[in-house]
Amino acid sequence: DAKTTQPPSMDCAEGRAANLPCNHSTISGNEYVYWYRQIHSQGPQYIIHGLKNNETNEMASLIITEDRKSSTLILPHATLRDTAVYYCIVRMLWDGQNFVFGPGTRLSVLP
Amino acid sequence: GAGVSQSPSNKVTEKGKDVELRCDPISGHTALYWYRQSLGQGLEFLIYFQGNSAPDKSGLPSDRFSAERTGGSVSTLTIQRTQQEDSAVYLCASSLGIRETQYFGPGTRLLVL
Numbered sequence: 001d002a003k004t005t006q007p008p009s010m011d012c013a014e015g016r017a018a019n020l021p022c023n024h025s026t027i028s029g030n031e032y033v034y035w036y037r038q039i040h041s042q043g044p045q046y047i048i049h050g051l052k053n054n055e056t057n058e059m060a061s062l063i064i065t066e067d068r069k070s071s072t073l074i075l076p077h078a079t080l081r082d083t084a085v086y087y088c089i090v091r092m093l094w095d096g097q098n099f100v101f102g103p104g105t106r107l108s109v110l111p
Numbered sequence: 112g113a114g115v116s117q118s119p120s121n122k123v124t125e126k127g128k129d130v131e132l133r134c135d136p137i138s139g140h141t142a143l144y145w146y147r148q149s150l151g152q153g154l155e156f157l158i159y160f161q162g163n164s165a166p167d168k169s170g171l172p173s174d175r176f177s178a179e180r181t182g183g184s185v186s187t188l189t190i191q192r193t194q195q196e197d198s199a200v201y202l203c204a205s206s207l208g209i210r211e212t213q214y215f216g217p218g219t220r221l222l223v224l
Contacts, residue, residue, distance in 0.1 A: 034212075043115075043202050043215035044154070087153075101153035 004088045009106040018075040022088030025069040037084040078109045115216035132188040136205030144204040193223045
């Protein structure tokens, strides 16, 4: 069973920030929060991950609440190519087989 | 640099036939994983290889499924006597090590008629 809860779908206007929430209230102290996305007919694409501090890379920012029970993925300037299903996953670094993808959030970036 | 590649991208086969799916991981990545994704579903772990250690086969659904990794690089997933329920997208991922981020290939779409 997935350990995360995400809204099934979201819309975002092109050029605006997309904020995708994720609840992971049962996360344990040594579990990381990972975000992947899957564009139709392609393999999952790694976006970002973090433990407790906020993280930023060239693709996105990850904001994790202080109690680590929820997080938000931020795409600062969404483009049409960002339309995809976004998956929030919690896992321990060494737990390769525990890559449980839930239904994710289907983000539609609208022109 | 080059990402994870998989071949073929699509495979249609008849029930009862054997199929081989290939994965070329990112150069230098010691860990390699196979997953299966059915339509609209999440990922199902199948097997992973880490360096020269014995592979973790705990996710293989039946003894019709097997995988090998030659020379610590390329991996082949073999499905014998395919069944219609084997139809899915088979995804390969690799990482620098077991603790590192996994990067996925584009997948092989298998359809068993």
